[in-house]
Amino acid sequence: MAPPKVSRSVRKDQFPSVLKALKTTAYYDAGRDNRLVTNIRGLAWSPTGNAIATTVSNYIRIWDPDRTKVAQSLELKSGAPGIVEKVAYCPTHEAVLASTAVDGICRLWDARMPGGVAGASKGTKLSEAKVGDTGLFLTWHPSGTELLVGRKDDVVMSVDVRKLGGSEGALGTGWDLEARQIDPLQGRHGKTQLNEMAFSNSGRELLVTTGHGPVEIYDWPSLDYLHTLTAHNSAAYSVRHSPAGSFIAAGSGDGMVTLWDTTHWHCAHTMMAHTGPVRDLSFSYDGAYIACGSGGDTKESSTGIEISHVDTGERVHTIDTVAPASWIAWHPLRYWLAYAGETGGLRIVGAGSST
Known part of the structure; x- marks a missing residue:
């Protein structure tokens, strides 16, 4: 299989006109254009951008x-009554998707679409692990062998993924998940509210x-405290x-x-992105631009998606939305931007274009 094509980077002065020309495509989770679709609580692109999960x-x-x-999409049902909170694709395997839910279980899914064509299906659950409480966020280690699940009670579970793949790229059935609680993170502020975690690109x-505002950095896997970014x-x-x-x-x-x-560890730019909380961030595939989403369970959330130029901190474009866009994600290889939280479900700016 040929490697997926990466779109050409666009200069800052050209970027607004390029984005304005892109069409926004809506994906409705119903047989008709249902404007009252159930709220989407998370979304994620596959590593190549050939699929997006909500x-x-x-x-x-x-x-x-x-x-x-x-009818051309793939539906994965766990059989549990609880709400699915978050999804994330394995960074090293296009077809493996992780999810976490209010039932306290982290699941791995075979997210392939049969024959390369989407279709109604329950999908295939590869394995699961009990994490003990509602999983509010999850993040994969870049190696694809471990993921962290952050619970509602601010406890973090490490889920060790051991895969025994089949032949010719088959996923096989030998996936073994083992969840363990990691040591409490003790930075400058001690135990605190944990809303999200992310690994560095190297995974080290x-x-x-933190609930106090700073971002704390720890060594992995020792969890030795390294540094604090006094961010907010x-x-x-x-x-x-x-x-x-x-x-x-x-x-x-x-x-x-x-x-x-990250060279001198100083704040290069501060940007006013929204009047409400910034719930989600996403860098474009080339790292030149960053998009910010605002939403969640607050009345202060503002509409629109603000896009800024990373090197200068300048705001270069705003995507208008009729309601707050809580969750956003750039395509991994193109300037396509997916977002959800607005009434009507998933939308993708640029889908189908070569940009």
Whole structure:
């Protein structure tokens, strides 16, 4: 199979006109255009961008971005009544998807679409592990052999993934999941509210948001405390490492996004992204741009998706939305931007284009 094509990077002065020309495609989780679709609580692109997964109530919906009909999507049902909170694709395996839910179970799924064509299906559950309480977030280690699940009670579980793949790329059935509680993170603030974690690109550091506002950095896997980014005065909700590794971005309840230079460890840019909390961040595939989403269970959330140029911190474009877009994600190889939280479900800006 030929490697997927990567789109050409676009200069800052050209970027607004390029994005304005892109069409927004809607994906409705119903047989008709249902404007009252159940709230999506998370979304994730596959490593190549050939599929995108969303959480809808107690199941997962996987879309081919080129196919908008729900009959052409893949549905994964766990059989449990609880809401699915988050999904994340394995970074080293296109077809493996992890999910966490209010029932306290982390699941691994075979998320392949039969014959390369989407279709109604319950999918295949590869394995599961009990994490003990509602899983609010999850993040894969870059190696694809471990993922962290953050529980509602601010306990973090490490899920060790051992796979015994079959022949000719088959996933096989020998997936073994083992969950263990990791040692409490004791940075400058001691035990704190944990809203999200992210590994650095190398997997040697763990970036941790705190309820106090700073982002704490720990060595992995020793969990030795390394550094604090004094990012915000209110709770930090999101954190990301840029694709090239030059910046760490943090978003918080004060509506601000801070960009930190990882060479000198100073705050390179501070951007007012929203009037409400910044719930989600996403770097474009080339690391040149960052998008910010605002939403969640707060009346202060603002509409629109703000996109800024990373090197300068300048706002270059705003995608208008009729309601807050809580969850956003750039395509891993193109300037396509997926978002959810707006009434009507999943939308992708640029789907089907060569940009």
